[in-house]
Amino acid sequence: MGKPSEATFEIARKGSVITAVTMVSRPLGYLREAIQAYLFGASFLVDAFVISFNFPELLQTLFFSGATSAFLVPVCTRYMDRKEEYSLIYSTFFNICLILTLLLSLFLVLASRPLIGLMAPGFKEDAKEVAQRLFVIMIPLIPLHALLSVAKAFLNAKDHFLSPELSGIVWNLTFMACAIFLSSSIGIYSLALGASLGGLLQLLLQIPFLRRMGIQYRPYIALRHPSLEEAKGLFSGALIATGYIPLNSFIGRVIGSFLPEGEVASLSYAFRLFILPFSLFAVPVYTVVFTKVSRLYHVSNWKDIFSTIDGVLVLLSITLIPSSILLISSGDLFVRILYERGAFSERDTLLTYRALVGYSMGLAFYGLSTSFVRIFNGLHDTRTPAFVGLSSIGLNVVLCMLLMGPLRNLGIALASSLVSLYNFSILFFLLKKRTEYRMGRRARIEVIKALASGIVLCLCLFLVKHLSLSLYMKAAVCLLLTVSVCLLFFWDYYRGLLRRG
Numbered sequence: 203m204g205k206p207s208e209a210t211f212e213i214a215r216k217g218s219v220i221t222a223v224t225m226v227s228r229p230l231g232y233l234r235e236a237i238q239a240y241l242f243g244a245s246f247l248v249d250a251f252v253i254s255f256n257f258p259e260l261l262q263t264l265f266f267s268g269a270t271s272a273f274l275v276p277v278c279t280r281y282m283d284r285k286e287e288y289s290l291i292y293s294t295f296f297n298i299c300l301i302l303t304l305l306l307s308l309f310l311v312l313a314s315r316p317l318i319g320l321m322a323p324g325f326k327e328d329a330k331e332v333a334q335r336l337f338v339i340m341i342p343l344i345p346l347h348a349l350l351s352v353a354k355a356f357l358n359a360k361d362h363f364l365s366p367e368l369s370g371i372v373w374n375l376t377f378m379a380c381a382i383f384l385s386s387s388i389g390i391y392s393l394a395l396g397a398s399l400g401g402l403l404q405l406l407l408q409i410p411f412l413r414r415m416g417i418q419y420r421p422y423i424a425l426r427h428p429s430l431e432e433a434k435g436l437f438s439g440a441l442i443a444t445g446y447i448p449l450n451s452f453i454g455r456v457i458g459s460f461l462p463e464g465e466v467a468s469l470s471y472a473f474r475l476f477i478l479p480f481s482l483f484a485v486p487v488y489t490v491v492f493t494k495v496s497r498l499y500h501v502s503n504w505k506d507i508f509s510t511i512d513g514v515l516v517l518l519s520i521t522l523i524p525s526s527i528l529l530i531s532s533g534d535l536f537v538r539i540l541y542e543r544g545a546f547s548e549r550d551t552l553l554t555y556r557a558l559v560g561y562s563m564g565l566a567f568y569g570l571s572t573s574f575v576r577i578f579n580g581l582h583d584t585r586t587p588a589f590v591g592l593s594s595i596g597l598n599v600v601l602c603m604l605l606m607g608p609l610r611n612l613g614i615a616l617a618s619s620l621v622s623l624y625n626f627s628i629l630f631f632l633l634k635k636r637t638e639y640r641m642g643r644r645a646r647i648e649v650i651k652a653l654a655s656g657i658v659l660c661l662c663l664f665l666v667k668h669l670s671l672s673l674y675m676k677a678a679v680c681l682l683l684t685v686s687v688c689l690l691f692f693w694d695y696y697r698g699l700l701r702r703g
Contacts, residue, residue: 213490213513220486223367228478230374232540235474237381238393243545246329247390248467253322253459254336255397256452258343261306274352276496276582277429278359285416291429292356292412293420299352303345310341324459332390339394346401353408356417358493363486365411369404376400450598450621454614457602464553465611471541471550472557472615475533476565479525484569487517488576495580504637507581511633512645514573519652522566524688527656529562531663532680539677556612564619571625574633586636590628594621648692655691659684 242248274295281288310317318325318334325333354366380396388395412419424430451473458466491514498507529536534555542551575587598621605613633639641649662683666676 213487213494213510213517220363220367220489221482223364223371224481224485227367227370227374228481230371230378231474232478234374234378234381235471236540236543237378239471239541239546239550240544241381241385242390243547243550245467245545246463247332249459249463250322250325250329250333251336251390251393252455252466252470253325254318254333254394255340256455257317257321257337258340258347261344274355274433275359275492276580277432278356279493279496279500281429282359288356289416289418289420290422290424291427292352292417293422294424294427294430295433296349296352296419297421297423299348300345303348307341307344310344311338314338321456322459323456336391336394339391340397342398343401346398346405350401350405350408353405353412357408357411357415358489360415361493362411362415363489365408369407372403372407373400376403449595450618453595453598454602454618457599457606458611458614461606461610464550468550468553468611469557469614471537471554472561475536475540475558476529476561479522479529479565480569483521483525484518484572487514487569488573491573492576492580495577499581508637508639509642511577511639512642514577515570515641516645516648518566518569518573519649520688520692522569523652523656524659524684526562526565527659527663528680528684529565530559531660531667532677533558533562535673535677535680538673553611556610557615560612560615561618563616564622567619567622567626571622571629574626574629577633578629586632587629590625590632594625597621597624651691655687659687662687
């Protein structure tokens with residue numbers, strides 16, 4: 203007992219590459235947010251940028267990053283050992299994406315004004331004008347992200363995770379450089395320029411890695427290749443299944459545009475902090491598991507599939523539950539350290555911390571629901587999570603409207619957590635019903651221990667918050683306590699992973 207299974211070890215080993223890069227990329231992301239906060243605070247300018255950036259980011263996550271992986275990776279695994287054919291279908295999907303997204307971008311430029319009106323109905327006219335200009339500058343992100351997603355899917359299918367994750371570092375560095383050197387001359391528009399230029403450099407970074415993996419681009423579209431038919435069958439379900447989470451977040455911020463100035467910006471700042479543990483622990487897990495389950499499904503190896511699902515539940519429980527407790531109990535310390543300087547005031551800290559608490563309550567469920575969507579996708583079932591996702595969109599709208607009045611930005615963030623709980627619960631039940639999966643005894647014990655560690659950690663952090671320590675010392679003690687409690691409860695587990703590594 204207390205030692206990781208073979209499936210859990212494999213997930214942790216392969217995911218460690220993503221975790222290592224994320225440990226560099228995410229701090230850069232917070233430095234980027236800190237620079238943005240220093241230059242512009244939580245003003246209407248940042249509200250406008252958040253709304254304008256959210257739309258291309260939503261399209262990227264909705265149609266490309268999430269959906270493209272969800273329908274391409276299961277297709278890719280069939281052809282990964284056929285070098286010439288693999289390059290052919292890569293080129294086919296790359297060129298189709300290029301044509302479609304260029305046409306979409308042209309339409310968005312022409313329709314930018316009414317779109318901003320729909321995305322930010324509560325904005326004043328001056329804020330809408332700024333948002334429209336920012337939106338047009340960032341439209342190139344749409345084709346760039348689409349092409350990056352195709353490259354990422356074909357690289358991930360070959361168990362290469364490094365270069366797609368490195369692209370986040372490139373994007374953050376480019377964004378920060380533009381903000382620092384151009385903000386004095388073009389103001390908030392420096393952020394939009396940095397976003398688009400960073401998107402271009404992200405795509406260019408993939409080229410040498412694609413060549414190293416033997417994936418060659420050709421200006422050709424194989425319309426009769428069977429991979430297209432298989433992809434078509436998976437696409438619509440994958441689009442909904444992977445898109446409801448970012449869509450719910452987007453809807454929450456649109457509804458939040460009716461709140462007082464700075465509330466939308468606070469949701470964005472809070473989400474960036476909330477997403478760190480998700481990126482460190484959940485993203486590596488579901489990225490590796492998706493490819494693994496896709497391969498196991500092709501050979502009908504259900505025993506290893508069930509063992510892999512156990513590994514997902516354990517790894518996410520022992521990492522995201524303590525992370526959630528840390529953010530809820532001590533998140534205000536980290537908000538102050540990261541953001542409270544320059545134009546970012548104590549009021550902005552309070553607003554951001556309130557939103558962070560709401561998001562963090564559902565951190566474990568956010569990671570689990572996203573991972574279970576990928577598990578269903580790996581089983582070539584995109585319809586089940588799609589139906590669950592559709593129902594959650596309506597639930598999210600209702601919850602946002604009900605909770606926004608009394609709780610303001612906390613209500614919108616809390617709605618996201620409740621929807622994540624709903625998504626995971628339904629997906630878990632349906633997976634058990636479809637596959638007769640039952641959580642193993644070892645996995646159940648580790649999950650229960652994770653819940654117990656969360657209770658102990660919560661009590662410890664509550665006591666620390668009342669100590670007379672400096673801001674940085676108190677934050678350091680909270681982090682140290684979190685690590686210590688995790689080691690106390692899972693020492694044998696972590697030691698087992700390290701020994702086998």
